[in-house]
Amino acid sequence: MSDLLERLRGRGWRLTSQRRVVAEVLDGDHVHLTADEVHARAAERLPEISRATVYNTLGEMVLLGEVMEVATDGRAKRYDPNAHRPHQHLVCSRCGTIRDVHPTGDPLADLPAQERFGFTVAAAEVTYRGLCPSCS
Amino acid sequence: MSDLLERLRGRGWRLTSQRRVVAEVLDGDHVHLTADEVHARAAERLPEISRATVYNTLGEMVLLGEVMEVATDGRAKRYDPNAHRPHQHLVCSRCGTIRDVHPTGDPLADLPAQERFGFTVAAAEVTYRGLCPSCS
DNA sequence: TCTTGACCTGGACTCGGTCCATCGTAGGAT
DNA sequence: ATCCTACGATGGACCGAGTCCAGGTCAAGA
Known part of the structure; x- marks a missing residue:
């Protein structure tokens, strides 16, 4: 996941502490968090991070192809960092x-x-x- | 679809004009309307029908197995009356x-x-x- | 025809998500 | 090391989809 941050830089994106924390929260396999769960975990490390920033960052990572959106029910979307291996x-x-x-x-x-x-x-x-x- | 109304009666459900109209709107193949679209079409025939009733009726039909909920995007669910043939x-x-x-x-x-x-x-x-x- | 409990209504409310004006700061330029 | 500035962050208002609820209505059995 740390090379995700490098890839973001390669696209000219600023490497902010907020983006770093969101990427860290999503690190790992079999992680399927909702945006609000990502926000809660990110806020443990960076208390003032806003919901809007979490949504923006997740959306950017989805566009990059680094994270998949999963909508299994009619409720909140989940974000799956295991985007490289098809599953x-x-x-x-x-x-x-x-x-x-x-x-x-x-x-x-x-x-x-x-x-x-x-x-x-x-x-x-x-x-x-x-x-x-x-x-x- | 008219035997859907019979099946509802068989379960002791009241056959109201609202339920009749919702069933009629959903009649047909390849119909994938959102709840609000169902409400709009039902309101053409029964102007005072409420959104809550449409949601309730659709939910009852889903529980009966007569209608499938389809959530293809993160937006509104769609209702598919073609629940008998798997597809x-x-x-x-x-x-x-x-x-x-x-x-x-x-x-x-x-x-x-x-x-x-x-x-x-x-x-x-x-x-x-x-x-x-x-x-x- | 009467009765009654299931049903309908409309409006308030919740939840997930987006928008926007404003402020802050990463990182290139000097 | 410091300055500049455009990109990013903030938080609060807003939106769409869906649920809940108190009170009024009516389908259908007696």
């Missing part, structure tokens, strides 16, 4: 826990041409739903 | 148009046991993204 998500229908999963096969290959209706299909997202061990 | 969705990344599609294969079969982490996996939703003919 899908397994979501607990009761408690909302999210796991990264790696299905076999390519869902794009399962969509025949006559089912594409002239679209230029670029990606397929799969959300598996079920109950996690502690909810079932 | 997936193809979404235009620019204009948001949605098409029902029928991929081959079963995405559930593509998730190996060791990728399930003890979850009881019940369903898989696939969202294909791309550009529709008029946006590309």
